Amino acid sequence: MSGTVPLVALVGNPNSGKSSLFNALTGARQKIANYPGVTVERKSGRTALPDGRPVELLDLPGAYSLQPDSLDEAVTRDVVLGKFAGQRRPDALVIVVDAGNLDNHLRFAIELIGQGLPVVIALNMVDLAERDGLEIDPTVLADELGVPVVSTVAVRKRGLERLLSMLSEVLSQSRPDEVDAPENRKQITDRAHRIAKRAIISETQGRQWTKRLDAILLHPVGGVAILLALLFVMFQAVYGWSEAPIGWIESGFSALTETINAQMPNGILRSFLTDGVIAGVGSVVVFLPQILILFLFILLLEATGYMTRAAFVMDRMMAAVGLSGHSFIPLLSSFACAIPGIMATRSIMDQKERLATILIAPLMTCSARLPVYTLIIGAFIPAQNIGPGIGMQGLVLFALYLFGIVGAMLAAAVIQRFVTQSRSSSFLIEMPRYQLPRPSDIALGLWQRAWVFLRRAGTIIFVATVILWALLSFPKVPVNSTQSQVEYSIAGRIADGIEPIIRPIGFNHDIALALIPAMAAREVAVSALGTAYAIDAEDEEQAAMSLGPQLAAKWSLATALAFLAWFIFAPQCISTIAVTRRETNGWKWPIFMVVYLFALAYAAAGITYWTAVSFGL
Amino acid sequence: MSLVQLDDLPLNSQARVRTIDWAAIPESEGHRLRSLGLEEGVEVEALHKGILLWRDPIAVRVGRMRIAMRRKVASAIFCELSK
Numbered sequence: 091m092s093g094t095v096p097l098v099a100l101v102g103n104p105n106s107g108k109s110s111l112f113n114a115l116t117g118a119r120q121k122i123a124n125y126p127g128v129t130v131e132r133k134s135g136r137t138a139l140p141d142g143r144p145v146e147l148l149d150l151p152g153a154y155s156l157q158p159d160s161l162d163e164a165v166t167r168d169v170v171l172g173k174f175a176g177q178r179r180p181d182a183l184v185i186v187v188d189a190g191n192l193d194n195h196l197r198f199a200i201e202l203i204g205q206g207l208p209v210v211i212a213l214n215m216v217d218l219a220e221r222d223g224l225e226i227d228p229t230v231l232a233d234e235l236g237v238p239v240v241s242t243v244a245v246r247k248r249g250l251e252r253l254l255s256m257l258s259e260v261l262s263q264s265r266p267d268e269v270d271a272p273e274n275r276k277q278i279t280d281r282a283h284r285i286a287k288r289a290i291i292s293e294t295q296g297r298q299w300t301k302r303l304d305a306i307l308l309h310p311v312g313g314v315a316i317l318l319a320l321l322f323v324m325f326q327a328v329y330g331w332s333e334a335p336i337g338w339i340e341s342g343f344s345a346l347t348e349t350i351n352a353q354m355p356n357g358i359l360r361s362f363l364t365d366g367v368i369a370g371v372g373s374v375v376v377f378l379p380q381i382l383i384l385f386l387f388i389l390l391l392e393a394t395g396y397m398t399r400a401a402f403v404m405d406r407m408m409a410a411v412g413l414s415g416h417s418f419i420p421l422l423s424s425f426a427c428a429i430p431g432i433m434a435t436r437s438i439m440d441q442k443e444r445l446a447t448i449l450i451a452p453l454m455t456c457s458a459r460l461p462v463y464t465l466i467i468g469a470f471i472p473a474q475n476i477g478p479g480i481g482m483q484g485l486v487l488f489a490l491y492l493f494g495i496v497g498a499m500l501a502a503a504v505i506q507r508f509v510t511q512s513r514s515s516s517f518l519i520e521m522p523r524y525q526l527p528r529p530s531d532i533a534l535g536l537w538q539r540a541w542v543f544l545r546r547a548g549t550i551i552f553v554a555t556v557i558l559w560a561l562l563s564f565p566k567v568p569v570n571s572t573q574s575q576v577e578y579s580i581a582g583r584i585a586d587g588i589e590p591i592i593r594p595i596g597f598n599h600d601i602a603l604a605l606i607p608a609m610a611a612r613e614v615a616v617s618a619l620g621t622a623y624a625i626d627a628e629d630e631e632q633a634a635m636s637l638g639p640q641l642a643a644k645w646s647l648a649t650a651l652a653f654l655a656w657f658i659f660a661p662q663c664i665s666t667i668a669v670t671r672r673e674t675n676g677w678k679w680p681i682f683m684v685v686y687l688f689a690l691a692y693a694a695a696g697i698t699y700w701t702a703v704s705f706g707l
Numbered sequence: 708m709s710l711v712q713l714d715d716l717p718l719n720s721q722a723r724v725r726t727i728d729w730a731a732i733p734e735s736e737g738h739r740l741r742s743l744g745l746e747e748g749v750e751v752e753a754l755h756k757g758i759l760l761w762r763d764p765i766a767v768r769v770g771r772m773r774i775a776m777r778r779k780v781a782s783a784i785f786c787e788l789s790k
Contacts, residue, residue: 398775
């Protein structure tokens with residue numbers, strides 16, 4: 091360890107509270123990246139030992155053993171064994187063990203101790219174990235296992251100092267030379283059970299919160315009703331709670347525009363700043379509140395332990411289309427963003443089911459579609475209440491989500507039947523105890539998501555809007571021309587080429603224009619429209635008018651609905667296509683995905699348009 | 708000694724796993740079952756069965772853990788009811 095900061099890996103079963111412990115130890119100073127060559131998230135952070143020495147902590151993916159079932163678990167095994175190219179072997183391990191599930195978690199701990207690295211065991215969630223009536227003697231564990239054991243409650247930061255001082259001790263000891271002869275699985279299991287039995291001093295019934303909650307949440311009928319109600323509340327909240335913060339962001343950007351207009355002479359630079367940068371980036375950043383509300387729900391569902399119950403409730407319905415409850419979790423994450431959703435499919439053991447889930451993940455209405463949906467709904471659907479707490483706009487949004495889900499299920503059925511030709515899916519999952527999430531864990535998760543989104547707004551979306559602004563601003567329309575600037579520009583001429591293709595499904599020239607940059611990311615469609623109309627505005631007054639009313643004045647309702655239908659299906663996100671390529675190791679499946687989704691989008695928009703027209707809309 | 712298939716175990720009754728027909732379970736699921744600690748000799752309890760009109764999936768307590776699985780796999784697991 092000459093000169094370098096010691097590297098300590100946190101290892102443990104899924105649901106051992108490992109990530110909470112990692113958060114409690116490192117705070118907000120975390121680095122999130124990928125392991126070289128694979129898309130498994132690598133979380134690391136620094137903390138200081140009691141003597142002031144820094145250590146680098148690595149949060150390894152949860153695993154049940156060193157015989158991996160999934161890509162995540164393979165990463166954990168390779169890092170622990172020092173076989174991972176581009177990642178140095180840890181100098182010590184903190185093995186995180188759930189005190190309430192000793193028998194099972196000790197098996198992995200025994201296996202890990204056998205690898206010969208210096209080890210400290212964090213006996214985590216002792217408070218929950220006590221709640222369930224379990225009393226455990228850590229000294230018995232330490233004696234039996236021959237390594238230091240520290241009781242911790244990560245969510246209350248209990249035991250952390252002792253954990254770090256133990257860590258400091260084992261790091262200064264030399265590595266034990268002799269490694270225990272590897273035991274077979276049966277021997278490990280028996281030993282784990284024996285040790286658990288000795289370490290548990292008393293066991294009473296406890297209050298059995300999990301059992302009581304499961305009786306309600308997994309009720310054959312009630313459980314389904316609760317899940318549906320929860321999803322409905324979630325999507326209503328995305329609308330209802332975001333109104334005020336969106337207003338603040340909007341007035342912030344318009345104040346900025348006014349300041350620039352007052353300070354700078356009219357010219358190309360001012361147009362670039364206000365019409366290009368602020369109109370473009372601003373119209374996307376404005377959706378941050380909605381994205382955060384959605385992620386808040388998903389993080390809460392995961393942290394409380396409800397997510398696996400939702401998978402249980404959904405399993406039979408997913409089985410009908412050849413998927414399983416396993417697919418439900420990645421698909422629900424895809425409502426926030428398809429990229430973490432597609433990455434979460436790595437926990438699906440069945441490879442055919444995994445592929446089918448990846449292919450339909452983009453059909454889940456991700457947060458990038460929200461800007462588009464919000465704009466169109468806000469412009470065309472009246473903000474009426476059709477019942478207590480049920481708004482017309484929220485209902486339309488709910489319907490759009492529902493169409494995406496139904497489309498995805500039909501697509502899954504067809505894909506599993508004809509493409510992957512899967513015979514049956516499987517479902518096998520641990521359901522953790524319920525627990526109250528730690529607010530700071532949720533806050534940290536939200537902050538990380540917000541940062542990723544803003545970085546995107548600052549890079550991809552910024553570049554796309556600047557390019558679009560240039561395409562829209564040049565060449566300058568001659569003063570005496572009857573054409574508008576938009577029609578005369580380069581972008582206008584490209585859109586002229588696309589227009590005949592999309593004219594049959596009710597799309598106009600503006601939409602053709604918005605679809606070009608929206609290939610990079612869907613939400614750019616909004617900023618593209620924003621930029622286009624800002625430039626086309628004849629006077630200040632018209633430019634100040636917000637985008638929604640301008641669209642309402644220019645588009646028919648049938649066109650607006652067709653536009654929404656298009657965005658339910660269209661695979662317009664370069665990042666999703668890229669992550670699909672990476673996760674499926676080739677171009678075959680991303681190309682398949684893009685083709686079938688565009689075909690669906692075209693058909694859906696066409697059907698919507700002509701149905702609406704026939705109803706006289 | 709009469710054995711009961713895990714999917715037929717009455718709700719809230721406890722049993723001990725005696726034999727598992729590993730050949731009837733796909734390999735990846737068998738591996739995951741073992742990872743989750745479902746092996747011969749372990750104590751189990753049927754907790755929940757099915758959703759709406761289906762009797763699938765089921766939730767089982769295995770030792771101190773709760774596991775959800777499909778009936779198809781559960782029917783390959785034979786247990787002896789505890790007194």
